[in-house]
Amino acid sequence: MSQFPTPNPPGGPSASGLFKALRDAGVSHMVTVPDFVQFALHEKISAPDSGIRQVFACSEDQALTTATGLYIGGATPAVMVQNQGFYKCMNTLRATCIDSGVPIVFFVGQFGREQENFGQPTRDSSRSVVNMMEPLLEAIGLKYWTIDEDADVAKIAEAFAHARTAETGAVVLVGRHVTWN
Amino acid sequence: MKIAQACTAIAAARKQICPQAPLVATMTSQFVFDMMGETERRVDSVPLMGGAAGLGLGIAMARPDLPVIVVDGDSSLLMELGGLVTVVQNKPAKFIHFVVNNGVQFNGIANMPRPGSESVCSFAEMARAARYDDTRKIDTVEALIAALPDILEQKGTTFVELIIEPDDRRVSAATPQPLVPAYQFVRMRQGVQKLKAALAG
Numbered sequence: 001m002s003q004f005p006t007p008n009p010p011g012g013p014s015a016s017g018l019f020k021a022l023r024d025a026g027v028s029h030m031v032t033v034p035d036f037v038q039f040a041l042h043e044k045i046s047a048p049d050s051g052i053r054q055v056f057a058c059s060e061d062q063a064l065t066t067a068t069g070l071y072i073g074g075a076t077p078a079v080m081v082q083n084q085g086f087y088k089c090m091n092t093l094r095a096t097c098i099d100s101g102v103p104i105v106f107f108v109g110q111f112g113r114e115q116e117n118f119g120q121p122t123r124d125s126s127r128s129v130v131n132m133m134e135p136l137l138e139a140i141g142l143k144y145w146t147i148d149e150d151a152d153v154a155k156i157a158e159a160f161a162h163a164r165t166a167e168t169g170a171v172v173l174v175g176r177h178v179t180w181n
Numbered sequence: 182m183k184i185a186q187a188c189t190a191i192a193a194a195r196k197q198i199c200p201q202a203p204l205v206a207t208m209t210s211q212f213v214f215d216m217m218g219e220t221e222r223r224v225d226s227v228p229l230m231g232g233a234a235g236l237g238l239g240i241a242m243a244r245p246d247l248p249v250i251v252v253d254g255d256s257s258l259l260m261e262l263g264g265l266v267t268v269v270q271n272k273p274a275k276f277i278h279f280v281v282n283n284g285v286q287f288n289g290i291a292n293m294p295r296p297g298s299e300s301v302c303s304f305a306e307m308a309r310a311a312r313y314d315d316t317r318k319i320d321t322v323e324a325l326i327a328a329l330p331d332i333l334e335q336k337g338t339t340f341v342e343l344i345i346e347p348d349d350r351r352v353s354a355a356t357p358q359p360l361v362p363a364y365q366f367v368r369m370r371q372g373v374q375k376l377k378a379a380l381a382g
């Protein structure tokens with residue numbers, strides 16, 4: 001096995017496309033534990049004139065409770081985390097979005113997805129950190145939208161609309177590294 | 182100091198000094214505030230240990246014009262101890278964070294020992310290390326009553342460790358614990374809706 005990392009193949013949603021979707025949805029704060037898959041989107045949001053405040057938390061549970069407080073106070077937060085962090089905060093997700101009806105949209109990076117799985121269902125990934133995600137979301141009754149390319153970005157508006165009308169969480173699964181354009 | 186005394190003092194000072202301040206409670210304090218009728222502008226982190234500081238931080242960031250009062254539990258805070266750093270990192274305008282240090286879990290029910298109770302870990306020192314603007318440790322109700330006007334007028338991040346005597350244990354083989362009331366599973370949803378509406382009004 002090569003000791004050198006495999007280059008990231010072309011493809012993936014663009015930071016500018018995802019950022020526009022956030023602005024169109026009226027997002028005021030992006031509460032986050034930073035995600036390896038969405039570095040380019042983090043950078044886009046952190047620009048001084050982005051119009052979205054990036055809020056860093058030490059854990060995904062804190063990200064979610066802080067987002068809930070922002071919602072109570074009248075803001076429109078979203079939460080950006082990695083798949084590992086999403087798994088970690090299940091009880092907080094249960095208490096806030098599911099039991100308390102807080103409409104948060106999560107941007108979850110599918111960290112660890114292997115190149116051979118690109119273009120295939122993530123549940124066929126050889127890596128548990130990737131292949132457990134969609135079955136988990138189905139088990140807890142949260143709807144999700146998969147975003148692998150720019151052509152998928154239009155689906156993000158559906159996630160925000162669903163979270164608002166159903167008063168629950170909604171999950172955008174970012175399956176490829178976000179591109180820096 | 183007993184928790185009922187501490188919550189009574191906090192509620193009285195809130196009424197007098199900052200009645201518009203949202204109140205975030207959890208664990209035993211929520212029941213004490215219930216008994217006192219202290220329900221206005223309040224949300225509880227329940228059943229959710231570790232969530233109170235984050236809820237308060239989010240409210241404080243969305244509403245920097247208002248002080249936000251959090252009455253946390255010691256075991257709850259330990260579950261999300263990094264939350265102290267998250268709070269300071271995000272610089273809320275007026276964030277008052279009390280922690281009820283009674284040294285036990287399931288206060289007044291089974292009084293199980295809390296990790297760190299035997300080594301007497303210091304929450305005020307941990308908050309100081311996280312760089313809260315003001316940290317205090319208070320162990321009598323008289324000292325709390327005297328300090329509250331100043332505490333509630335503080336700007337930035339204030340942390341107050343309250344040294345609390347646990348309530349008497351009331352569950353044993355002879356008196357098994359009752360079922361958890363259904364209200365415990367809907368009160369956070371109701372609190373979120375009511376507080377959001379109050380802050381929007």
